[in-house]
Amino acid sequence: MKYSFKDIERKWQRIWEEKGVFKSSPQKDKKKYYVLEMFPYPSGRIHMGHVRNYSIGDVIARFKKMRGYNVLHPMGWDAFGLPAENAAIKSGVHPKDWTLSNIAYMKEELKKLGLSYDWDREIATCLPEYYRWNQWIFLKMLEKGIAYRSKASVNWCPSCQTVLANEQVDEEGRCWRCGTTVEQREIDSWFLKITDYAEELLKDLELLKGHWPEPVITMQKNWIGKSIGARVKFEVPEKGETIEVFTTRPDTLFGVTYIVLAPEHPLTLKLSAGTEQEEAVKDFVEKIRRTEKRKRTTGELEKEGVFLGVYAVHPLTEEKIPVYAANFVLMDYGTGAVMSVPAHDQRDFEFAKKYGLPIKVVITPENEELKAEELEKAYTEPGILVNSGKFSGMKSEEAKKAITEELERLGKGKREVQYRLRDWNISRQRYWGTPIPVIHCKKCGIVPVPERELPVKLPENAPLTGEGRSPLERVPEFVNVKCPKCGGDAKRDCDTMDTFFDSSWYFLRYCSPKEETLPFKPEEAEYWMVVDQYIGGIEHAVLHLLYSRFFTKVLRDIGLFKADENHPQKEFFKAGEPFQNLLTQGMVNKRWVSVKNLLKAYNLSEESTVSELVKALTGKDTENGETIGSLMKRHHVTIGDNAILLLKTEEVGKFIDNLEEFLSELEKKYGEVSKMSKSKLNTVDPDDMIERYGADATRLYILFAAPPEAEFEWKTEGIEGAYRFLRKVFGFVADKRGLFEGSLKGAPSKKGKDLRRKVHQTLKKVTEELEERFKFNTAIAAIMELFNAMSSFKPETEGDKAVLKEAIEKLIVMLSPFTPHVAEEMWEMTGHYTLLAKESWPEVDESALKEEEIELPVQVNGKVRDRITVPADADEETVKEIALSSEKVKKYTEGKTIVRFIYVKGRLVNVVVR
RNA sequence: GCCCGGGUGGCGGAACUGGCAGACGCACGGGACUUAAAAUCCCGGGGCCGUAAGGCCGUGCGGGUUCGAUUCCCGCCCCGGGCACCA
Structure with missing residues (x-):
């Protein structure tokens, strides 16, 4: 039977959706489990980092559901931000259209991965239904004195007359658009008093110990920097x-x-x-x-x-x-x-x-x-x-x-505690963000927009040119308002909020995404929060995670939620900690060559000519006197970009015969490994992988290649193995379908018992890995090992067939969190009428694990010299007798004195001689 | 400069609390099937010496502790990431 992953994946995605398998609602009598992955910025397409992040989360969500938890597993979009505005400046498309179409596209991509999200809870931070609550929270903060106004120093381009983000300033300190040297300038900005919470943020790190990775705790501690x-x-x-x-x-x-x-x-x-x-x-x-x-x-x-x-x-x-x-x-x-x-x-x-x-x-x-x-x-x-x-x-x-x-006595000084942590500047001189809901009145000063007038909507017609202090300043109908206090002429604040503001409380919004009177319903947040497992990139170790912790504490102090004495996460609730457990996944890297390295490798510079480059690369002669620098400029390539951009230009590319091969050789020789990113063009498109090998194989490979927290380098060949494995399993199960037709009686043979032991050993291991350690790579390896044992197993009795049948059933269930589509298909194929996604996770049969005999290595002075087989419950005396009577051991002990005999139960034997 | 990671076969990685180094997979080599190729199946594999049995060496490098070290301690080298010179 053919493994038609496309049909299988489409079929089960449709069924899950039709049956609303992943819809969630609070159920007071059930243990809840909130699993959350960091929501993506809708940049246009998903990348491998997303696939990794969301696959990890999906395994946990599906597993917990099978363990009987009421699971909340939402997804949404961190939809405000600079790239939308940059796209507008470059190509004139409106940030809103750009963002919404990216969201639509990426949502389809995520759906193709078969992730178990409750899409009814989807949020996008750029919609007024969401950002009005940013404004609401801001006003509460203003009331409580947490938001205040002060001077901030910013990167200023004197030529564009605009404020630049750090990433818009190049390595030489020049403006990304016009190349003018950037200056520092002081401007009035809104700050949040996170320093008021410095001590609490520091102290509560203690609570997170053992739940969060130690490096993250250390980094936050250093960042707060109490001295x-x-x-x-x-x-x-x-x-x-x-x-x-x-x-x-x-x-x-x-x-x-x-x-x-x-x-x-x-x-x-x-x-x-x-x-x-x-x-x-x-x-x-x-x-x-x-x-x-x-x-x-x-x-x-x-x-x-x-x-x-x-x-x-x-x-x-x-x-x-x-x-x-x-x-x-x-x-x-x-x-x-x-x-x-x-x-x-x-x-x-x-x-x-x-x-x-x-x-x-x-x-x-x-x-x-x-x-x-x-x-x-x-x-x-x-x-x-x-x-x-x-x-x-x-x-x-x-x-x-x-x-x-x-x-102190002389009045010349005093004891003082200082924090490195500084207050958080949230003002951005940008269009695509949440408008700050205050009005500047000449007479009354700063006046908050009244709550009933929220949201202050972003005007759609702001000119986006990349020049000028803030795009909103150029929209008169937005800027000019009446002062809510005195009714006189006044002006709106034209800055928008830092997008970290949006992402500092989105996990609360997921609890009641449609709530219209408050940012979230207190009773629903009190049921779902605290997030049981949060998963995201290590690059967010400080800012996002620290800001979220700060926000939850502030919202608690505002009184938006309170701890229920019976809540299982009471302690975290009281502390206002949003994330109980954190898993920081490593980056997905890929080898690439920068233009800089390419030129260095061939001893060229930007002043060298194109023909010199072609000559160096291919040995071919051309006549092109243009400098490499000028060629790069015409093609918008910089020295830090991927050399592919330069090699693919018409002037160079046509001289290279097999470009793909040439590039991969180049990467081997001069490449460096770094995070997959658009600017380096070292990305692998997940869509291609899904198209060629299916979502199941893609998920399986990315989880198998390395433990979640480790970085790993993407190698396209690796996925073939995962695909092959699934195809083999599928074929095997199809082949053995007959086992599921009648009932099987009788006792298994010795080999049958051995296989059954393996099944339950594997189940035990996989359960432990999914429950505690999150070492998906070794869990998958164990499943592969079990499958290898199954495929070489030849049943001798009916009892053996029953064992194999059980093995197949357990194998399918164990695979299901990793490769849910093919697992459902095999589940159905073996005569089951239930949905695997709603099944319970099987229990380990401890009695099946018992071994009668075990093999022990015998060392003499720390070197393995023989292996002996002993009864599993043998005492040290028995083991010693067997070990010392071994011919191979005797060879090394003869004529020497045994000074010590070490038996590590069930592990090994070491004979120390002199 | 400072902080946080990491270094194990040709490659990704495994070894959970100091106890058999290299699980599982990729790539590779040999064989079977095939007119042939692909796919599939079987076999092999850290290095060196040896026909073999077997022996020696081996987890970045140099020391140490221990019956026993990839794991613990001291010193050094290299790679990746972050940074706000933190008084």
């Missing part, structure tokens, strides 16, 4: 100003030899005004302003600073200390100013060496003396204080406290 230290005041008497610094090492206070301010610090220009350094400082600040943020913060830039021409006074010694400004001090961390202790901080040390500033040792290791002039690097360990007045002789830890107390 305890002191705020210290340094006065600048000649200017009548005070510089406040934050330090984690108050114990090194006596070693301060200079102070450094961030260039943006308000005192930087103020202090230098009127000194001989005034001009130099102005130039420096201007230069930094023109430097891209990313460069400044990833250590790519050399440490650079300028003297401000003034001195501060040390709070305890009253020494005069020079004040500098430098590029490595950030305005938005701490106070924007640092006290520098070059002897005990490596960065300060380097800066002091560069600018010839004094170095003063104030901490020494025990029993050792450090000399400033001999130091080659900073001594950053704790130690004993020296040269520190009355604090000399104290240990670092003790001194931190004592010095802080002294400062």
Whole structure:
């Protein structure tokens, strides 16, 4: 019988849909299970990362359903965002049309994968039915003081007169559209006070331990970055100003030899005004302003600073200390100013060496003396204080406290806790996002849009040109409104929200997607939440997951839901934690070659000619004097793009005979492995795979290739194996259909018993893998192993046939979460009238697992020398007797003394001789 | 520079708590079937030495702990990802 996957897959997708198998509703008497995969951005087509993510989720959802849970498994669209707007700028299509047609297309693709979603709960964040609740939540936050207005620094293109996202700024810090060097600019923005929740977000990570991957917890912890230290005041008497610094090492206070301010610090220009350094400082600040943020913060830039021409006074010694400004001090961390202790901080040390500033040792290791002039690097360990007045002789830890107390007593400082975490800027100068529901009135200031007027709808006719501050500003009927308070002329806020806002609570909306009076129905959220299993890419380890945790806590505090004392996830509920368990799936990578690497490999540059390139690649002669750089420019190829783009151009491609083969050779030689992404053109289209091998085989392969959390490199050959396996199983089951016709009686033979043991061992393993470890690759391997045993099994008795029949039945059930369509088909083929998707997962028969005899390796001094067969329940004495009587073992023990005999029950034997 | 991962056959990976290294699959080689090819089925396989039995070596490199180390400890090398120089 032929494995016609197309017919099979279409058939069962239709039946599941017709029978509403995956519809969900709260059932108070049933245990619930909420499994959720991160919703996709509707970029146009699904990619392998999606297939992997959603296959993992589907296996879990189907398995839990078979385990008797009331499963919620929804899907939707993270539908606002920059690409829609970019598409509009490039080709004039409206973001709404672009997005909605992408959604329609991708939904079909997802359906073809046979995923068990309850599509009745589908949401799209770009629809007013959804985003009105963003606005509603924003207004609540405004009321509670969580949303506030402040200045933010943004990438500004002076030529397009527009704000750029980080990804719209290229590696050299230039605008993606016009190539102008990007500047930093301060604009008014809306912020959310996530820092108010810093302590709670940090503390509740404890609750997530054991449920979330450890690296994610670590990353969030580092991101929040709590540190305890002191705020210290340094006065600048000649200017009548005070510089406040934050330090984690108050114990090194006596070693301060200079102070450094961030260039943006308000005192930087103020202090230098009127000194001989005034001009130099102005130039420096201007230069930094023109430097891209990313460069400044990833250590790519050399440490650079300028003297401000003034001195501060040390709070305890009253020494005069020079004040500098430098590029490595950030305005938005701490106070924007640092006290520098070059002897005990490596960065300060380097800066002091560069600018010839004094170095003063104030901490020494025990029993050792450090000399400033001999130091080659900073001594950053704790130690004993020296040269520190009355604090000399104290240990670092003790001194931190004592010095802080002294400062407090003198009114020159105080103990302080700082977080690295900064408030969340949600204003975006974009069109395709949620309008921020406030009105700016000259008389009344900032006035919230009244709740009954929500949603503030996006106007459809905003001009999208990529220029100008915000597209909404150019729609007069949107901008000009009457102030809700005084009725006078006023203007709407023309920014839209960061799309992370949309995705920070969508999992709550799924609980009651059609609710019209609130973001969600409290009683439904109280039934379905907390998400039992969340699955998504590791790249969201910090931002999305942290913001969602923050939102759930805020919504709890607003009173939108409360914990039921009987809820099984009560603890998580009370803490306002949205996701109990998290699985971070690894990326799907593929090998590719960048233009940069290609040119390097052939010793060419952008100035080389096209004929030189062709010559290098193929040995053929042509006459084309155009430079590679100019060719690239004409074809919109950049140095970081995939070399395919360059090789496929008409000027080059026609000289390469077998382009496909040529490219794969090139990848082998010069390729690098990285995440599949559109910009690198190293993608494999899931549609092609489904078309050629079917959804079942595609799912099976992607789950089999590697454990879910590991990255893996996509190899197209691998899927053939998965396809072959399914075809074999299908053929085998079709062949053995007869077994299901009558009843079979009698006892199985020894071989029959062995097979039955294998069946239940496999069932046990697969159940455990699906229940706890999520190691789908080994679960699938175990199923394949079982199938290998089944296909070589020759029944000798009727009892044996009964065993084989049971084996087939269990095999089909075990396959069903992974390859649901072919499993349903085989289930039907073997005479079942139920839907497998609604069947229960079978129980392991423990009695079938018992083995009478086991094989043990026998080691002599740790090396395997023989294998022995012993009764499964044999005690150590019996095992020892059998082991030592083995001829092969004797060979190695003869004439030697047995000093130790180790028997690890059921595992191995080790004889130690001397 | 800092943080987080990772390094096991030709390849993807397995080995769960310190206990048989290489399960399962891919690719490959040999054979069967076929006029032939494809498909399918059977067999083989870490390296070195050996006709074989068997022996030695082997989980990035160098040490250590242990009866026993892919797993634990110390030092180093390489690859991938992230980053906000965090005072």
